[in-house]
Amino acid sequence: MGYCPNTSDEIREMLAVIGAGSIEELFAPIPVELRAKSFDLPPGMSEFELMRIMKEKAAAGGAEIVPFIGCGIYDHVIPAVVDHLSSRAEFYTAYTPYQPECSQGTLQALFEYQSAICRLTGMEASNASLYDGGTAVAEAALMSLRITERNRVILDASVNPLHREIVTGYLHGLSAEAVEVAPDGCSSDLKSLIDSIDEETAAVIVQNPNFFGSVQDFSELASKAHEKGALLIVSSYPIALGLVASPGEMGADIAVGDGQSLGNALSFGGPYFGFIATRKRFIRNLPGRIVGETIDNQGRRGYVLTLQAREQHIKRHKATSNICSNQSLCALRGLIFCAALGRKGFEELAVLNYDKAQYAKSRLTSLKGVTLMNTGTTFNEFTLSLPMDAAPVVEKLLSSGVAAGVPLGQYYPGLDYALAVTVTEKRSKAEIDRLADLLEEALCS
Amino acid sequence: MGYCPNTSDEIREMLAVIGAGSIEELFAPIPVELRAKSFDLPPGMSEFELMRIMKEKAAAGGAEIVPFIGCGIYDHVIPAVVDHLSSRAEFYTAYTPYQPECSQGTLQALFEYQSAICRLTGMEASNASLYDGGTAVAEAALMSLRITERNRVILDASVNPLHREIVTGYLHGLSAEAVEVAPDGCSSDLKSLIDSIDEETAAVIVQNPNFFGSVQDFSELASKAHEKGALLIVSSYPIALGLVASPGEMGADIAVGDGQSLGNALSFGGPYFGFIATRKRFIRNLPGRIVGETIDNQGRRGYVLTLQAREQHIKRHKATSNICSNQSLCALRGLIFCAALGRKGFEELAVLNYDKAQYAKSRLTSLKGVTLMNTGTTFNEFTLSLPMDAAPVVEKLLSSGVAAGVPLGQYYPGLDYALAVTVTEKRSKAEIDRLADLLEEALCS
Amino acid sequence: MQLIFEKSVPGRGGVRVPLSDVPKASTFPDALRRKQPVLLPEVSELDLVRHYTNLSRRNFSVDTNFYPLGSCTMKYNTKVTENAGGLFAGCHPVLPLLPGGERLVQGPLSLIHGLEQQLAEITGMDEVTTQPLAGAHGEMTGIMVISAYHKARGDHKRKYVIVPDSSHGTNPASAAMAGYEIVTIPTAPYGDMDLEQFKNAMNDEVAAVMMTCPNTLGLFNPHIAEICDIAHQAGALTYYDGANLNAILGKVRPGDVGFDVIHVNLHKTFGTPHGGGGPGSGPVGVKKGLIPYLPTPRVQRTEDGSFVAEAHPEGIGRVSDFFGNFAIMARAYAYITLLGREGLIEVSEHAVLNANYIMARLKDEYELPFEQTCMHECVFSASRQLKEGVHAIDIAKYLIDRGFHPPTVYFPLNVKEAIMIEPTETESKQTMDLFIDVMLEAARLARENPEALHQAPVTTPVGRLDETRAARAQQVCCE
């Protein structure tokens, strides 16, 4: 077949050394009655046929649709360097850096990644990445239970509903509780959130900008939570952090989010990466891998996996998390993205998202019957109220090649007329204008 | 702009060290009257806008057309490893390996390339590549002039007409002569070629398979040329060499060809690479770079550019050629292609081309009024005679997304009904059948 | 090497941001604006490229070195599958969540469905979900499914999960995250879970037993069918950790043997590279009775042949944001399609052949705690070398100097000074012979010149690193 390289001569030589008469003999430890009853797969093929099949599938993947949709995953520019550098074989064909002397590439990159995440979020300690945004929120919730030794988290219902589902599932098995607090319109209901905090509350979980696109200040919430011995967990959209106050600045204890928008392609759902960062005093409660700085036997600086005593391969069922794989390569892409744009470019990118969304907002709310539901500031997403059910409108515009937004009725009962619209820097003025025209047409007909 | 990294602070510091007040001062040696009168170019842009423009151009590049065309450039499979390995930054961002100790990567790869070319062509010495197939034939012609100190080459007119044009141009300036010998139908006219050799003939140049797709044995031609002190130059299609007798086996003195089909993309005309190989006794007459094996100061094996005394940077106008750049990266791709397929795979690929073309041949010649013009063996190209002018037929089929072949009338007066059809391994049975159906339809209407 | 942050120069430009084609919006409100600038590096594109290109060169990797890291299956993955994974970069995962959106993403949905079917056939399970994002995530998902199954039957008393002590640490950790208490069963002298102790531990409070087979010693447990029977008789379910599936492809299907749930590691068995620690993908397969409890959504094929992503109301909910690590799944689908039936059988045969060859060649010099035919990996002990003061770690570091990534050392925990070698099926006898020569040389050095091993590695950018200092300093980001 070509993928197993040994030739029949070599197989013969190897079997002679082993002292076996055939490869089949090596499977003798497996009793006959345990053998596979079926293995019904088609024969293999060559690269050429394979790529024909794969390209057909990719061609039917909706990549031609102009997306004004988000839900935590965003269509942002990816500088060419990101692909070029992350596809260095030495990065993507290595494993978890158990042997630090021959893994300084991965280790230093992850240390830099942790540094970038700390600077973005305004926190002091980051791990080396989690799976995705949703599981990151869930891991943060579990972390708050460990830190506070309490059993209940308050979950702002303006947090991404997909993430809330995951949090609920993670807590369910542990007999912990997630109490949801309904938003006030498109904003977090700060008063209700504060009122819900009690002595059993491990943490309050909010998202900024929230699922409706609203940006809020959670500083007071942080203070109130701390007064009751609870933590504040803020889930962020990292691109927004170029402009919006960081979780650290607001007094959050744990900052999480999905890193996809930092240099990772849409890829129909993954791989992305989740990030999690916290105050230094909580570092031993972080889940997953952590890279730390140290020195070698000659005093030279180097990097190692550290604080491994928290982890499953040592602590087993007492570990802070079951995580073994992280999303190292995706985190590397995130790091390269951050470094490629740099301090100034990162802020410019955020401002550009804001400007484009503001343009779209003014354009779309000028349509008859369309109003803005957000009452305060938004970043690059906002929620419109349409004069009719949003679902058929979106379906109609999909036929014209435009994903106009996410109808919110499926996530929030009673919000059938609401449409969440995302406008990243990649959406041109022409595309926004076309969206407005198509929407106008759909609403008139 | 970002591409020149120095900041204004750094510029200031540097100017202070230089002792200049401004960058403009550094251009003081250029008299004002020599300054540019215009520099009217649009402003720059970002990656994002650039790629939008480039993708639009690429989308209008005909890549969706199913090609049954050749003319020396062929649509073959390119194993995925070729792109992955040739895009290693250390290969493609290095230069000519002037400093061998820090260029062993390029040097050893070129040495391996030379070895692969020698094995493919059955010759003893290859250079490190030339520009393309056409200039390789021309360089071989010049090389034969140098070796024989004669002034005339005989050019079989069944050699690729594009290549013949280049040979003629190259010889023109040197007051040397290229005498063309017309083919006998779709075959080289061996008798006329032999008869044309005289005491002034430096070389006879043939191509195998020739432009009509015919495969021939040139052994007798080699003997007769040698008897008259002339050389035989054979231009080959390297994929065919997996099946067809090599130039070396036929007694050729110089083997050349276009290496595109070895792992280089179509890319609208380049870059490809030309190859040239010869007998060891003629090595000093080779044009271009040559890599040789040697040892270092500790006896370890290593590779260097060798026989540089032939070259322009030393010999200046007495050099064997003006060549400075070669097509190193394309040659590397050719090498990796050869090594990826290997001895067995390379032969299988050639056989598959032959099988596909034979199928197409039988399918197409079964159409009413369509006959095969080649009288002997072909490899993966053949020439059909249509019952009408081939040009409008080809134009018609292009509208259906199929490039049916190359109408030969533009290259050979009187052959307006002739169509050269190429069938590589990438053409599926379904595509061949569709070609037949479309052709039938076009001929009926 | 400096950190990228240390290469930063104030004002240096990086990659340019797209130009704006819309009017400048009124300024973002100060009250919500960040106060501290984001102190990202300010470097040129060249600085950036040179930094990460050179950083990459400080790694060993499969593409540059033999990497026989036991338990990790560091095989070579073809470049064409890598290309295949990249084809879907522009496909938005929210499209199928929109009304009418599913018809626009039939390609990726059919791929998910196809991969689930491939994996079901390979493992002998009835249905598969590709949502879990890693092996451990699959384990947790699998145990949550088991938990949901018991609860749906009103069986609320089961609070234990049985795990052998030789299992991956993720097994007990995952079961704990799903809310279970762990019962650990020791390894018997013959290298498998102690059967008697297992029988004694089994009762109607046990929710599941989790087995890794071949186990971390590389040995196939011939009693797995019996173990499944015992568990089933007590009303418990059986979980198969498929991390080592490459050993038995086409030979054993856990579903046939009696396992109810399995997870597989696409990044180990099915042709996706490891990415320096991830991303992976950990699909979970289940038997028919557990299908209702799989996570939502489920990709289904409808009667007209089109694919839909359906809510799965009885299931355990959502375990990841969308459909799993799709681009990793695409690589796995491509890998299985490329190799086909015979190619996959060849995988297990050669993985086992190679491991046994290395075992046979090294067993005269290295202690073999369980001398029997191994599966895809073999576990030695450096106990003989220890007598000369040479530890497994010394041998590991010496291998680095000779250009080989070390095997896994000090794991499994039940072997003293363990050296766990997994050559994988993609390595040739040629390469293994070079590795074996160095291993034999290390054994000779342990006798003749142990100091040479203690000093290793000396060819790497850094020597042995002070891990205690790192844990104490807790410096996990640059100042």
Place this chain on the structure above:
Amino acid sequence: MQLIFEKSVPGRGGVRVPLSDVPKASTFPDALRRKQPVLLPEVSELDLVRHYTNLSRRNFSVDTNFYPLGSCTMKYNTKVTENAGGLFAGCHPVLPLLPGGERLVQGPLSLIHGLEQQLAEITGMDEVTTQPLAGAHGEMTGIMVISAYHKARGDHKRKYVIVPDSSHGTNPASAAMAGYEIVTIPTAPYGDMDLEQFKNAMNDEVAAVMMTCPNTLGLFNPHIAEICDIAHQAGALTYYDGANLNAILGKVRPGDVGFDVIHVNLHKTFGTPHGGGGPGSGPVGVKKGLIPYLPTPRVQRTEDGSFVAEAHPEGIGRVSDFFGNFAIMARAYAYITLLGREGLIEVSEHAVLNANYIMARLKDEYELPFEQTCMHECVFSASRQLKEGVHAIDIAKYLIDRGFHPPTVYFPLNVKEAIMIEPTETESKQTMDLFIDVMLEAARLARENPEALHQAPVTTPVGRLDETRAARAQQVCCE
């Protein structure tokens, strides 16, 4: 490292060939079949990948090392232009030669036309052809155009081309290939071509004079307009070797000054990487009177805005198979479009700034034969170090050990122990300072410990290589 051929094992499989979906044809006739099998390596895909990945690591390159190789312009080229070049991989160059085919390839044809227009504006020429495949190929093409021009006017007596001795070796070689005899003019003490000798050499048998400006000393010749006048008065044409165009982008346009023909090196000035020695691309620009003699075909824009590739009957014919090294041209088009007017001016300004900075920092320790403001590169002599027995080559090799690709040494030929440094505009002060430190250290070592320099390099896979032995052995392929 072994050769790939030495890693071959009989019977080892490589990449799989596509499956056949057609009937097996009758066997290829024995008489025409090759007798000797093609003895290509038989290696696995992993062997192949590991071989060439590790081989690549034996190169210095721009992406890994500062590479101030004078005369070669080893600048950093953005990755986005690299991506842009790859977009056209599937475009067949024969399509536009088919009847009705041009309309299918408007994208690439418009790109060629656009690049020709960009280059014409940048160089001050009237039309450009992108057909030549490299700089030297462009030179030959340019001289052939000049030759055709003279002949078309019935002026058959011109048989000389004047070339200064400081020119690139390709200049005289290219002119010789176009059939001319070469008249070499020496360099005057002020660093430019000796003007008096030039005047004396000029007569009505001279077809052209070829000038490189800035010349190989990195100096701008202020007399170029006068040189052009003198040539034109004698009926000769003037040729500008644009290899060093990055020094004068936006500052000087050779067409404005009086040059009739120019070639430019896309792989030097316009953002295409060097590929280990190629592929390059050497477009040629000409003034109006020479347009008829450009090679065939010419891409033209028709009245309806579409593009055609037209035969050019009076021209010199075809110099390469199709439209030049298209994918290289695409990178250059992308580069010029990306940078725009201001970005290109910045290129020349920073190229010149950087070179003068290095010159200023090193001139106390290294002899500067022509002390004046340089353009994009500066040329030192190791003559002071030679007194300690240290040659330019020793300094070069020491730089390798310190991680820097050496400058060009022993070129230009008119400077003894020449060290020619071209930092390019993409390098930062930071990087140059590190290089300068090592250069200064080398100067100190030359005084204090010359032996340390003679031994270099010691960090590379091989030490200094025996070039004489290579030339004698002539072993240019493996057995």
